[in-house]
Amino acid sequence: MVNKKNIIIYAIVFFIIFTIEFGLNSYLSFNLESSQYLFYQNIINILPLFTVFLGFGTPFAVVYMTSLSKSNNKVYLLESNLFALYFSLAIIAFFSILYTLEYLELYILIALILGFFNAIKQNSVNFYLAKKELNKSSFIRLNQKLMYLIVIVISIYFLTINNNSMLSTILIVGEIIGLLVLTYKYKIFIFKKFKKIKSILKISKYAFLANLFSMISLATPIILLNYFNYPTNEIISFSIAYTLLRYSGILLGPFMQLITPYFTPIKNDLKKVKHLYIKYSFILFVIGITVSIAMYFLAEYIISIFFSEAYSQAIELFKILVFAVPIIILSSFTSTLISSIVGVHYVSYIAIFGSFIIFTLVIIALMKFNIIFLVFAVIAHALYILLSGSYILNQKLRKTNAI
Secondary structure: OHHHEEEEHHHHHHHHHHHHHHHHHHHHHOOOOOOHHHHHHHHHHHHHHHHHHHOOOOOOHHHHHHHOOOOOOOOOHHHHHHHHHHHHHHHHHHHHHHOOOOOOOOHHHHHHHHHHHHHHHHHHHHHHHHHOOOHHHHHHHHHHHHHHHHHHHHHHOOOOOOOHHHHHHHHHHHHHHHHHHHHHHHHHOOOOOOOOOHHHHHHHHHHHHHHHHHHHHHHHHHHHHHHHHHHHHHHHHHHHHHHHHHHOOOOOOOOOOOOHHHHHHHHOOOOHHHHHHHHHHHHHHHHHHHHHHHHHHHHHHHHHHHOOHHOHHHHHHHHHHHHHHHHHHHHHHHHHHHHHHOOOOHHHHHHHHHHHHHHHHHHHHHOOOOOHHHHHHHHHHHHHHHHHHHHHHHHHHHHOOOO
16 A cells, blocks of 8 residues: 555655746746747657657556566566667667758757656656655656756856757756666666566557557647747747646646556456546546636736746637646546556557547648637547547446446
8 A cells, every 4th residue: 555645745746846847937938038948848848759759658658567567576667768778869869860961850859869868757757656656756756857957947047048959958968967866876777688678568559559649649739830830929829828738737647647556456346446437537527627717717817927928829828728627637537547447558549549630630720720729629639538538438337337
């Protein structure tokens, strides 16, 4: 069993990191030129995609690997990280050639490099989460974020950040220092022959697909806004609103991350699953609606105070996006249950089809309409994820006379 004190510590650390990310985003909006701030926003919005890609299913793969291993063997973590290291070096080398040939933007290459550090962090976090060692997971999260923050803030204070190359260097240095501390403390790398890589890839393949296509969907609006050369202020305004939506949607992050190990052992007791499904769905819906209403009325205040007035259009965009908060919270919960009691491959099917839906909707919105319609495309995609997930889960429960 997990100690309640450790759960509280984990939750507190989660919200400290949330505050750091929000504060850093706000700080940079006032201290960077619009071109550098757009560069930063582009990175943080496609970073989750590359984190999943390089970590081969991060963050869920290691949870599944360790939950299937009775001994929770650390070899799973070591070989997952070693695979991420070798795979990242190969992919980064290939992308560097593309960048040299001017086939891609610098922010994509930097997001890829930062994705490696994040993949290692997420692998390590989720290994210890699966072992219910929440204090170690908390330290890893906080270590990476604090080192990252300190390097960025000190650098901006003492240096003049007048180009994207310098900003890129600062971002990478922050992650390197955090990784060195993590490696020293927990010895998360071991350079030996792979023993379990085949089972790792086999176990995590559906988790990889589910997370990869979910992150493709997440990155699609930002990538296409840049592709269609929308005005810088419009891209940044949407990015701020979009990031605030993500922040609002992960307020229950500690609960969501701890729930999979809880439901997996009771997956055969579908009456109990049904009871908890209804109970938690209602609670999450009420919380989601409350957050949505609160954020709607606080949107103008928050964005006006914490972000440069040059990006005030974010207020209008976020006031529409905020209605997706309860949808995102419920869909995250539903996907977790499907992974636990039905099968993670169903989540991957939903995510794959969903990525095609949002890509199509975003293309139509940006080519035929304007950035306001892009917001509705995001909400429509979130609604699809929730409805399709709810349908699959309820079909499973009905077949077993549990509902």
